[in-house]
Amino acid sequence: MTAVSEYLGRNVRQYGIVGALIVIVLLFQVLTDGRLLYPNNIASLIQQNAYVMILAIGMVMVIVAGHIDLSVGSVVAFVGGLCAIMLTDWELPWILAVVLSLGIGALVGMWQGFWIAYVGIPAFIVTLAGMLIFRGLAIVLVGTTVAGLPSSFNAISNGSLPNWLGFIGDADVVTLCIGAVGIVAFAVTQWRSRAAARRHELAVEPMSAFVIKLVVASVLIAVVTYWLSLSAGGTPIVLLIVGALIIGYTFVLNRTVFGRHIYAVGGNRHAAVLSGVNSRRVDFGIFVNMGVLAAVAAIVTTSRAGAGVASAGVNYELDAIAACFIGGTAVTGGVGRISGAMIGALIMGVLNMGLSIMAVDAAWQQAIKGLVLLLAVAFDLVGKRRSRLA
Amino acid sequence: MTGESHLEMRSITKEFPGVKALQDVTLQVRRGEVHAICGENGAGKSTLMKVLSGVYPHGTYDGEILLGGAPCEFRGIKESEARGVVIIHQELALVPYLSLAENIFLGNEKSRAGVVDWNRTSRDAKELLERVGLHDDPATQAADLGVGKQQLVEIAKALSKDVELLILDEPTAALNDEDSAHLLGLIDQFRAAGITCIIISHKLNEIAAVADSVTIIRDGQTIETLDLHGDEPVSEDRIIRGMVGRELDSRFPTHEPTIGEEVLRIEDWTVHHPVNPERVVVDHANLHVRAGEIVGLAGLMGAGRTELAMSVFGQSYGTGISGSVYKNGSKIRTRNVAEAISHGIAYATEDRKRYGLNLIQTIRENVSASALGKLSRWGVVETEQEVVVAEKYRHDFRIKAPSVESVVGKLSGGNQQKVVLSKWVYSDPDVLILDEPTRGIDVGAKFEIYGIINALADAGKAVIVISSELPELIGVCDRIYAMNEGRITGEVARADATQENLMHYMTMDKGEVVR
Numbered sequence: 001m002t003a004v005s006e007y008l009g010r011n012v013r014q015y016g017i018v019g020a021l022i023v024i025v026l027l028f029q030v031l032t033d034g035r036l037l038y039p040n041n042i043a044s045l046i047q048q049n050a051y052v053m054i055l056a057i058g059m060v061m062v063i064v065a066g067h068i069d070l071s072v073g074s075v076v077a078f079v080g081g082l083c084a085i086m087l088t089d090w091e092l093p094w095i096l097a098v099v100l101s102l103g104i105g106a107l108v109g110m111w112q113g114f115w116i117a118y119v120g121i122p123a124f125i126v127t128l129a130g131m132l133i134f135r136g137l138a139i140v141l142v143g144t145t146v147a148g149l150p151s152s153f154n155a156i157s158n159g160s161l162p163n164w165l166g167f168i169g170d171a172d173v174v175t176l177c178i179g180a181v182g183i184v185a186f187a188v189t190q191w192r193s194r195a196a197a198r199r200h201e202l203a204v205e206p207m208s209a210f211v212i213k214l215v216v217a218s219v220l221i222a223v224v225t226y227w228l229s230l231s232a233g234g235t236p237i238v239l240l241i242v243g244a245l246i247i248g249y250t251f252v253l254n255r256t257v258f259g260r261h262i263y264a265v266g267g268n269r270h271a272a273v274l275s276g277v278n279s280r281r282v283d284f285g286i287f288v289n290m291g292v293l294a295a296v297a298a299i300v301t302t303s304r305a306g307a308g309v310a311s312a313g314v315n316y317e318l319d320a321i322a323a324c325f326i327g328g329t330a331v332t333g334g335v336g337r338i339s340g341a342m343i344g345a346l347i348m349g350v351l352n353m354g355l356s357i358m359a360v361d362a363a364w365q366q367a368i369k370g371l372v373l374l375l376a377v378a379f380d381l382v383g384k385r386r387s388r389l390a
Numbered sequence: 391m392t393g394e395s396h397l398e399m400r401s402i403t404k405e406f407p408g409v410k411a412l413q414d415v416t417l418q419v420r421r422g423e424v425h426a427i428c429g430e431n432g433a434g435k436s437t438l439m440k441v442l443s444g445v446y447p448h449g450t451y452d453g454e455i456l457l458g459g460a461p462c463e464f465r466g467i468k469e470s471e472a473r474g475v476v477i478i479h480q481e482l483a484l485v486p487y488l489s490l491a492e493n494i495f496l497g498n499e500k501s502r503a504g505v506v507d508w509n510r511t512s513r514d515a516k517e518l519l520e521r522v523g524l525h526d527d528p529a530t531q532a533a534d535l536g537v538g539k540q541q542l543v544e545i546a547k548a549l550s551k552d553v554e555l556l557i558l559d560e561p562t563a564a565l566n567d568e569d570s571a572h573l574l575g576l577i578d579q580f581r582a583a584g585i586t587c588i589i590i591s592h593k594l595n596e597i598a599a600v601a602d603s604v605t606i607i608r609d610g611q612t613i614e615t616l617d618l619h620g621d622e623p624v625s626e627d628r629i630i631r632g633m634v635g636r637e638l639d640s641r642f643p644t645h646e647p648t649i650g651e652e653v654l655r656i657e658d659w660t661v662h663h664p665v666n667p668e669r670v671v672v673d674h675a676n677l678h679v680r681a682g683e684i685v686g687l688a689g690l691m692g693a694g695r696t697e698l699a700m701s702v703f704g705q706s707y708g709t710g711i712s713g714s715v716y717k718n719g720s721k722i723r724t725r726n727v728a729e730a731i732s733h734g735i736a737y738a739t740e741d742r743k744r745y746g747l748n749l750i751q752t753i754r755e756n757v758s759a760s761a762l763g764k765l766s767r768w769g770v771v772e773t774e775q776e777v778v779v780a781e782k783y784r785h786d787f788r789i790k791a792p793s794v795e796s797v798v799g800k801l802s803g804g805n806q807q808k809v810v811l812s813k814w815v816y817s818d819p820d821v822l823i824l825d826e827p828t829r830g831i832d833v834g835a836k837f838e839i840y841g842i843i844n845a846l847a848d849a850g851k852a853v854i855v856i857s858s859e860l861p862e863l864i865g866v867c868d869r870i871y872a873m874n875e876g877r878i879t880g881e882v883a884r885a886d887a888t889q890e891n892l893m894h895y896m897t898m899d900k901g902e903v904v905r
Contacts, residue, residue, distance in 0.1 A: 200774045203793060257762045257769050264759055267748035274706060274737070274745055275760035275813070276728040334750050 017328060017343050020376070024347055028354030035357050036350070039231035042224070047157060047304065049349035050238040051076070051297045051313075055320035056327075056341040057249045058293035061286050063324050064253075064266045066333030067123035069287070071112065071130030072294045072320060076313030078134040079105050079298035081142035084308025087149050094153040102295045108134065109291020110284075117283035131317070139310045146308040157304035160233030161240070171226065172234035179225025183218045190214060238300055245296070250338050258285060267334030322369070323348055326376040347372070395459070396421035396586045397555060402441055402453035404434075411437045412451070412610045419555075421458075424577055424587045426601035428594075430633055430893075431691050431858040434610040435590045436480070439557050443477040444470040457555070474554030478544045480563065486533035491515035493532050494547045518546040522576060537666060538569030545576065556580065557588045562596060563692045566669070574600045592690045594626045594897045606632035627890075630897065634860060634889035641837065642865035645844040649868065650681035652719070653852040654735070654821045659713035661694075661701040661876075667709050671697045673876035675713075679821060679852035684843060686867035687856045688892050694876040695856045696740055699823045703737035704730040717820070731760060734820035738810050740829060740856070742803075746810045749799035753791060754780040756798050756809050761817040783812035787842060804835025811842055822846060823854045828862065840866055860889045872896045 028036045035041065055072050062069045079101050086097040108130075115126045165173035190210070197204045204210070228235060253259035261282045264272040273279050297316070302308055325331070326347055327340030348369060355365045397419040404412040412434045419425045429435050440446050442455060444464030455462045457473055464470040467477075484493045491511050500510045515528035522542045532540060541561060548556055558577075562570040577587055577600050591597055597604055598618070606613040606629065613632045616624050655678040663669035672694045679685045689695045700707035702715060704727035715722055717733050724730040730737075739745040747756055757780045758765055765776050780794035787808040791801055798809055807827060814822060824843065828836045843866060847853050857863050863870050864887045872880040872895030880895030 196774045197777070200778050255770050255773060257766050257771060260755070260758075260762055260771060263751065263755070264748055267750050268744075270745045271748055272759070274703075274727060274739060276704075276731040277759075278726075278728060334748070 016379075017326070017340055017347075017376075021343050021347050021350070024350050024354075028350060028357075032354060032357045036354050037227065039227050039229075041353060041357075042227055043160070043231040043233060043236050045346075045349055045353055046239050046242070047236050048353070049345055050157070050242050050300050051316060052319045052323055052345040052348065053242050053342055054245060054293055054297045054300065055316060056323040056345050057245055057338055058290040059317075059320040059324050060327075060329055060336045060338055060341045061249075061253065061262055062123070062290055063321070063329045063331075064333055064336040065262050065283060065286050066266045066269065067116065067283070067286070068321070069112075069123065069127045069290050070317050071127040071134060072290065072297070073313040073316035073318075074131045074134035074138065075105065075108050075291065075294040076298040076301055076316055077138035077310060078141070079108070079295045080302035080312055081138045081146065081308040081310060083299060083302050084146040084149060085141065087153055088146055094150055097153070098299055101299055102292055105291040105293070105295025105298070106288055107291070108294070109288035112291070113284040113287030116287060117280040123287075138312075142308050142310040144310055147306065149302070149306055149308075154303050154306045155237065156241075157238055157300050158306075159237050160231075161235045161237060163234050171229035172231075173229075175225055175229035175235045178235055179221055179229075182221050182225070186217055186221070187214055241296070241300070245293075246338060246342060253338060258282070262286065263334060319345075319348065322373045326373060328380060331377075344376075347376075394421050395419070396423075396457070397442070397588075398454075398456040398459075399438070399442065400454040400456070402438065402451055402455075404437055404441055404446065404451040410610055412441070415453075415607065415610070415612050417605055417612065418615065419586060419588060420602075421586055422581060422584050423602040424581055424589060424600055426597040426604040427588060427590045427607060428592075428597065428604055428629055428633055429607035430860070433607045433633075435607055436559060437610075438607065439477055439559060439588070439590065442470070443467055443475055443557065445477075471551050474552060475557070476548040476551050476553040476555070477557040478541075478548060478559065478561065480560045482537070482540050482544060484532040484540055484543060487531060489529045489531060490519065490526065490535075490543055490546075491528035493543060494518060494528075494550050496547075498551065514550070515546075518549050519543070521549060522546045523572060536569075537564045537669075538566065538572070541565065541569070541573065542576075553585060555586045555588070557590075559590045560592070560691070561589065562591065562593060564669070570596070592692070592897065593899075594629055595899050597629070598624075598626065604629060608633060626897065627894065630890060630893045634893045642862075643837065643841050643844055645847070645866075647684070647847060647868050648682045650850065652678050652680045653717065654679045655716040656698075656702060657714045657716070659698065659702070659715075660711070661697055661708035662710035664707065664709050671708060671876050672701065675873070675876070675878045677871055677878060677881075679854055681820075681850045681852055682847050683869065684847050684853045684855060684867045686863035686870035687854060687873060688860060688863050688870055688896055689873035690858075690896055692875075693873040693896065695873055696825055697876075698873070699737055699825055699854070699856060700739075702730070703727065703735060703823065706737075731817060731819070734818075735823070736760075736814035736817055736819035736821065737823045738814050738825060738827065740826035742806055742810050747798050747806060750797065752795045752797055753784065753789065753801075753809055754794040757783055757794075757812045757816055760813050764816075764818075779816060780812075783808075783816065787812055788838060802835075804831040804839075807831055807835070807839065808842075811839070815842075815846065819851065821852045821854070823856070825856045826858065827855065828857070828859075836862075860892055863887070863892070864889070872898075874898055 025036065059069060082104055083097050083101040086092045086100060087094060112126050112130050115121045116123045161174050163172045163174050165177065167173060194204050194210060253262065261272070261277050264275070264277055265279045265282050269279055301312055305312065323344035324336060324341045327342070327344030329336030329341060351369055351372060352365065355368065395418055397417070399415065399417040402412050402415040415434070415438055417438065427435050441451050444466050447465045448463035462473060485496065494515045495511055500507050500514065512528050519526065519528060522545050524539060524542050524546070526535065526539070532543065535543065561573055565573065574596060577589065580587055589601065601618055603615060603617045605615045618624050657676055659672055659675045660670065661672035663671050675698055687695045697707050701711050702724060704724050705711055706727060715724060722733045724733060724735065743749060748759065754777055758776050762771060765772055765779065777794060783789065784791065784794055789805050789808045791805060798806060801809070828839055831839070843853055843855065855863065855867055868884050870882050870887050870892065871878050872892055874896050879898040882891060
C-alpha cells in the first residue's frame with residue numbers, strides 16, 4: 001500500500017502538469033469556438049514550437065546540473081546564419097551544411113563549457129557573455145538576412161512526410177502508420193520494462209494502473225495522429241526530429257551513467273565529487289550537448305524562415321527556460337524531467353496559438369505567458385511545502 | 391586569589407529534541423580571573439556558553455544566571471552584550487570585504503541620525519586595535535589579515551562593547567605558536583585590567599600557563615572545578631582524568647579479529663590548509679592498516695583526523711600535500727577521488743548531509759552513486775540490477791524505509807548512515823575510512839553499525855574508524871592512533887587502551903612527541 005501511494009506521490013506532479021495542459025487546451029478550444037484543434041493548427045503548433053522543445057531538452061540538463069544557459073538564442077542566430085551562408089555563398093549540399101552546423105554548435109558548446117567547467121566562471125556570466133558574443137558575430141556574418149535557401153533545406157521545417165500510401169477518406173495513411181507504430185512501440189517497451197522488473201522480483205505499479213496508463217496513452221496517440229492525418233500535409237518532418245530527440249534524451253537522462261551523473265552533480269555536488277564523479281567533465285559535456293541542440297534549433301529555425309536572419313532567436317533562451325520551470329525543473333538543480341519540460345513547452349505553445357487565434361494583442365500575450373510561468377512555479381512551491389508538512 | 395563572584399550559573403539544563411545537552415550544570419567565575427573550561431568534543435562547553443551569551447534565549451533552558459549577584463534573563467546577544475558579556479566564537483565572524491574599522495563597529499556604528507561618523511569610527515578603531523597590539527590601518531580589509539590578526543580584531547570588537555566578561559571559544563585552535571603566545575599575553579593584560587575571561591581550550595599547557603581555575607565538563611554535566619593556584623598543584627593528568635571516564639552508554643558486539651597482511655600504509659603525510667597554506671594541518675603522519683583490522687583514529691576537534699583522511703582520499707582536502715601512500719606494498723597515487731576509488735579506498739564522510747548523500751534522490755540512486763560503472767554496460771545503467779543491489783543492502787543493513795525508491799532526505803540519521811555505508815560497501819573497497827560513523831545516531835542503530843563494521847573486517851577489509859567517542863574506539867578498534875595538532879602522537883593496542891592514556895596522547899604537546 002505504501003509503495004503504491006509512494007509511486008503516486010512521486011508522479012503526482014507529473015500528472016498535475018498534464019492536467020494543466022489539458023485544462024488549457026479545453027479552455028481555448030471553447031474560447032476559440034473549436035478552432036484551436038483544427039488539424040492544420042495542430043501541425044503548425046508543432047512546427048512553430050519545435051525550437052522551444054529542442055532547446056528545452058538541453059536546458060533541462062543544464063538546469064538540473066545547477067547551471068543556466070542564456071546564450072542559446074544568440075547561438076541559434078549565429079549557427080543559423082553560418083548555415084545559410086554555407087548553403088548560398090558556398091553552395092554546399094544541404095546535408096553537409098547541416099552536419100557542419102551541428103559541428104559548429106558543438107564547438108560553441110566547448111567554448112562555453114571550457115570557461116564554466118575548467119576555469120570555474122559561473123555559467124550565468126559565461127553564457128551572458130556568449131549571448132552578446134554570438135549575437136554580435138551573427139550580425140557581422142549575416143548583416144540582416146541571407147535569403148534564397150534551397151527548397152530541400154526549407155522542407156525540414158515546413159515540409160511533411162510524403163503520403164506514399166495514399167488516403168483513407170481524408171486521412172493520410174503514412175501518418176496513421178506512424179501512430180500505430182508509436183502505440184505498439186510504447187506498449188512493448190512498457191511491457192518489457194515491467195516484465196524485467198518482475199523477473200528481478202521487484203515491486204511494480206499495480207496492474208490496473210498499468211493498464212489504465214497504457215490505454216490512456218494509446219488513445220491520446222491515436223487521437224493526435226488521426227487528427228494530424230487530416231491536416232493538409234500529414235506528419236510534419238520536424239515532429240519526427242523532435243520525437244526522436246525526446247525519446248533519445250529521455251533514455252540518456254534516465255538510463256545512462258552520464259545522465260545519472262547530471263542528477264548527482266545537481267543534487268549535491270560535494271557528495272557527487274566525493275563519490276568519484278568527475279563533475280567538471282559532466283559540466284563540460286552538458287554545455288557541449290546544449291551547443292549541439294542549439295544548432296539543431298538553428299537549423300529548424302533557419303529552415304522555417306527560409307533564410308538566415310541575424311535577429312533570429314531573440315528570447316529563445318527565455319522560452320526554453322520557462323518551459324523547463326513550468327515543467328517542474330527545480331531552480332536549485334537536481335530535479336527535472338524532459339517530459340515535464342516538453343509539456344511546459346506545449347503549454348506555452350497552446351497559449352500562444354490560442355491567444356493568436358483569438359486575436360489578442362502580442363503585448364498582452366507576453367504578459368499572460370509571464371503570469372502563467374509565475375503561477376506554475378508558485379503552485380509547485382506551495383505543493384512541495386504542503387507535502388513536506390504531511 | 392579570592393574575590394567576589396562575577397558570574398554564577400546555577401543548575402543549567404538545556405535539551406534539544408532527543409538529546410540532553412546540559413544537565414544541571416553549575417559554573418562559578420570570580421571577578422577578574424581567567425577561568426578555563428575543559429571537556430571532550432560534544433561535552434557541552436559551547437552550548438553552555440551559548441546559554442550564557444543569550445544565543446539560546448531565556449526560556450529555552452532551565453536554571454539561573456547571575457551576573458554580579460543579579461539574575462539575568464537574556465533574550466538575545468544584544469542584551470548580554472549590554473551587560474558586558476561578549477563571546478568570540480570559534481569560527482571567526484568578520485566580514486571579509488569590510489574594513490577593520492567597519493568590522494569593529496558592525497551593528498554598533500558610530501553615527502548620528504543614521505549617518506556614519508567616519509572620523510570617529512577610524513579614530514576609535516585605531517585606539518582599540520592598538521590596545522590589542524595591532525598596528526594595521528583601520529581601513530585595511532579584514533580579508534587581507536592572517537587568522538591570528540583576525541582573532542585580535544575580534545577581540546578589539548569585543549573591547550568596543552565595554553566588555554567585562556570575555557568568552558573565548560578555542561581562541562588558539564587556528565593560530566601558530568607566535569600568535570598564540572601573543573594572544574595569551576593579551577589575556578594576561580586583560581586580567582590586570584580587571585576583565586574576567588572564560589577560555590574554552592583543548593590545549594592543557596595553555597590552560598596551565600594562563601588560567602586561574604578550570605571547570606571540567608563531561609557529558610553535559612559539571613564534573614569539578616579545580617583551583618590552579620591552590621595548595622595542591624594540579625597536573626595535566628589530573629585534568630585529563632576529569633575529562634574522560636565518559637559512561638559507556640553503548641554496548642559493543644564481541645568480535646575476534648583475524649588480522650592479515652598490511653593493506654594500506656601512509657608515510658610522512660603532510661597537508662597544508664587550503665585557504666591559509668602556511669598552516670600545517672597534517673604534520674608528517676605515519677600509519678598503517680592490515681586486512682581484517684579495525685584501526686581507530688582518536689583526536690580532539692582540529693587534531694587533523696578528517697583532514698588526513700580526506701587528503702588521502704583523492705586530495706579532497708588541502709594544498710601542498712606531500713608524503714606517500716602504499717597499497718599492498720606498492721606505492722599508489724590518489725590525485726582525485728576516482729583514482730582513490732579505483733585503488734580500493736572508500737571514505738564515508740562525517741557530514742553525511744552535506745558531503746555524503748544526495749538528499750533529494752532515492753536510496754537506490756544513492757547506493758549506486760560511487761559504483762555506477764559496475765552497474766552499466768556501454769554507459770547504459772541496468773536499472774533493474776540497480777534495484778536488486780539496493781534491495782539487498784536495504785535488507786542486509788536493515789534500512790528502515792518502505793522501498794528503495796524512498797527519498798533519502800526523509801530517513802532518520804541512522805538509516806541515512808546505513809545508506810552511506812551501503813554506497814561504499816557496494817563499491818567493494820579494500821580500505822574503508824569511516825569518519826564519525828555513529829554521530830547523531832540512536833543507541834540501537836549504533837549497535838547495528840558496529841556489527842556492520844565487524845562484518846566488514848571479517849570479510850578481510852581494512853577499516854579505519856575516526857571517532858570523538860573514546861569508549862566507541864576502545865570498544866570497536868583493534869588498535870588506536872591518537873592525533874593532536876596534525877601529528878600522530880601515539881599508538882595504542884586494544885588491550886592497553888584506556889580513556890586516560892588516549893586523552894594523554896590527544897592533548898600531547900608538540901615538544902613532547904617523540905618521533
